[in-house]
Amino acid sequence: MSKPHVPPAPPATLVIFGAMGDLTRRLLVPALVNMTRLGLVGDGLQVLGVGIDPGDDATLRQALDDFKPETGGEGAAEKDAAWTRLRDRVHYLEGDFTQDAVYDALKARLTGNAAFYLAVPPRFFGDIVDKLAEHGLTTETPTAFRRIAIEKPFGHDLTSAQALNQRILARIGEPQIYRLDHFLGKETVQNIMTARFANMMIERVWNADCIAHVQITAAETVDVGTRGKFYDSTGALRDMVPNHLFQLLAMVAMEPPASFDAEAIRNEKGKVLKAVRAWSPAKAKRNGVRGVYTAGQIGDRVVPGYTESPDIAPDTRTETFAALKLMVDTWRWAGVPFYLRTGKAMTCRDTEIVITFKPVPFASFHRANAERLPPNRLIIQIQPDEGLSMDLLIKRPGLEVDTVPIALDFRYADRFDIGHLTGYESLIYDMFMGDQTLFQRADAIEAGWAAVQPFLDLWAAEGTPDPYVAGSLGPAAADALLERDGHSWHKLAIAGHSEP
Ligand code: BG6
Numbered sequence: 001m002s003k004p005h006v007p008p009a010p011p012a013t014l015v016i017f018g019a020m021g022d023l024t025r026r027l028l029v030p031a032l033v034n035m036t037r038l039g040l041v042g043d044g045l046q047v048l049g050v051g052i053d054p055g056d057d058a059t060l061r062q063a064l065d066d067f068k069p070e071t072g073g074e075g076a077a078e079k080d081a082a083w084t085r086l087r088d089r090v091h092y093l094e095g096d097f098t099q100d101a102v103y104d105a106l107k108a109r110l111t112g113n114a115a116f117y118l119a120v121p122p123r124f125f126g127d128i129v130d131k132l133a134e135h136g137l138t139t140e141t142p143t144a145f146r147r148i149a150i151e152k153p154f155g156h157d158l159t160s161a162q163a164l165n166q167r168i169l170a171r172i173g174e175p176q177i178y179r180l181d182h183f184l185g186k187e188t189v190q191n192i193m194t195a196r197f198a199n200m201m202i203e204r205v206w207n208a209d210c211i212a213h214v215q216i217t218a219a220e221t222v223d224v225g226t227r228g229k230f231y232d233s234t235g236a237l238r239d240m241v242p243n244h245l246f247q248l249l250a251m252v253a254m255e256p257p258a259s260f261d262a263e264a265i266r267n268e269k270g271k272v273l274k275a276v277r278a279w280s281p282a283k284a285k286r287n288g289v290r291g292v293y294t295a296g297q298i299g300d301r302v303v304p305g306y307t308e309s310p311d312i313a314p315d316t317r318t319e320t321f322a323a324l325k326l327m328v329d330t331w332r333w334a335g336v337p338f339y340l341r342t343g344k345a346m347t348c349r350d351t352e353i354v355i356t357f358k359p360v361p362f363a364s365f366h367r368a369n370a371e372r373l374p375p376n377r378l379i380i381q382i383q384p385d386e387g388l389s390m391d392l393l394i395k396r397p398g399l400e401v402d403t404v405p406i407a408l409d410f411r412y413a414d415r416f417d418i419g420h421l422t423g424y425e426s427l428i429y430d431m432f433m434g435d436q437t438l439f440q441r442a443d444a445i446e447a448g449w450a451a452v453q454p455f456l457d458l459w460a461a462e463g464t465p466d467p468y469v470a471g472s473l474g475p476a477a478a479d480a481l482l483e484r485d486g487h488s489w490h491k492l493a494i495a496g497h498s499e500p
Helices: 022-038 057-065 076-089 098-111 122-136 158-169 187-197 228-232 237-252 262-274 279-288 422-431 442-459 476-483
Strands: 011-019 046-051 090-094 114-118 148-152 175-181 213-218 290-295 296-298 302-304 323-328 335-344 348-358 376-384 387-395 405-413 466-469
Touching: 022 046, 022 076, 022 405, 022 422, 046 098, 046 148, 046 228, 046 262, 057 090, 057 335, 090 262, 090 348, 098 348, 098 476, 122 158, 148 422, 158 237, 175 296, 187 237, 213 237, 228 237, 228 262, 228 466, 237 262, 237 290, 237 323, 237 442, 262 296, 279 290, 279 323, 279 442, 290 442, 290 476, 323 422, 323 442, 335 476
Parallel strands: 011 046, 011 114, 046 090, 114 148, 148 175, 213 335, 290 466
Antiparallel strands: 213 348, 290 323, 296 302, 323 335, 348 376, 376 387, 387 405
């Protein structure tokens, strides 16, 4: 990958709470290594990991050695060199972040710019922010920023998200808060805005006059595995919809911002999420489908049923699949359904957005009528196999006037190398640079929860998820949700593709 044309971030200390955890090893450190290699950070970057496990700098460095980006593949030697450069600037602070001693130690060590990354279970978010503020660690000066990155899940429903926002905002200002949604670090997600707002021929037809419906799918082959403790109290809806899928929905449905600065974009995204109709309980029942996978096979992997997996409550009613029909109540989207679905242990890994256009009003072709012509579709393939394709009709060659569907297909991999980044590089860089465009503001987070709250309430109160076999496309009720409107789900493109 060529070096980006942006200046390196200013010198800063990245304090990671939860330094020995999975996120740090799997994503944060690999991202920092890539940033070092690409010149997005210079030698002024210090990493200070905080963790409860006994150890010193050498312990943390060694622990991270195992998880540095694997050798082999693009830029392996460069990555190794970057880790060697970064390694000496990685330090460890042993301590319990619920206790004051850690913050006293931080106070003694930190000068200048600092960003605190909360890679810890969500129940600690509020406590850590309180303690940082009480110890004066969040106080900014004209020469030193103090920022806090907060991972998802931000709350587990509307009330808890509001309470967490209130608690944090009582301590620090919104410009200091970087609420992460890692989907926003994905190149193809960022491309949605470019595709829409840099192309006249797309944006002009991007409305209820021309679009029949929108589908957003995030299908995964991974099952719950060892994440039972977290997942069983979360479920597919909370885990994926108000955050990841709503980020995609907001990008698709937002109005063009007046400028590309962070607040202008966040205003438009916030407006869309606030316009998602909050269903009544009866409508939520009609417009939401939940599923749970039973034992099955995905490729050559035999998957036990969800209820037979470790740490799942014997009387669990948690869903591993959710499909929703939502309406966005704005002029642009009046009457256009947005269908969202996500699930674990499905047949393939595929995150995609499908825009289906309305039929032409009249077809003057021999033996054809407009209703029977397949619709134009724009498919934004988020992952894997990132790309963009458009289904159009052309004349079938021959003497007869007949139509045939074709696809104009663009794959990123054919033109660019985007496969070797974690997605966290741009998020961490932007946080150091003070650019909040790709981070969620309090109002948008709350609007997301408000939109799914009717489903959360309904599903907590009654019923159980419909079973689907692991390796399938989810329960039949999810198909019925669209069929009743005369539509069907887009056939997932990469059937059989398995997650690593
Ligand atoms: C996480 C969810 O936020 O996103 C996981 O907690 C999910 O359950 C993951 O698997 C999906 O992210 P990606 O980038 O693999 O599509």
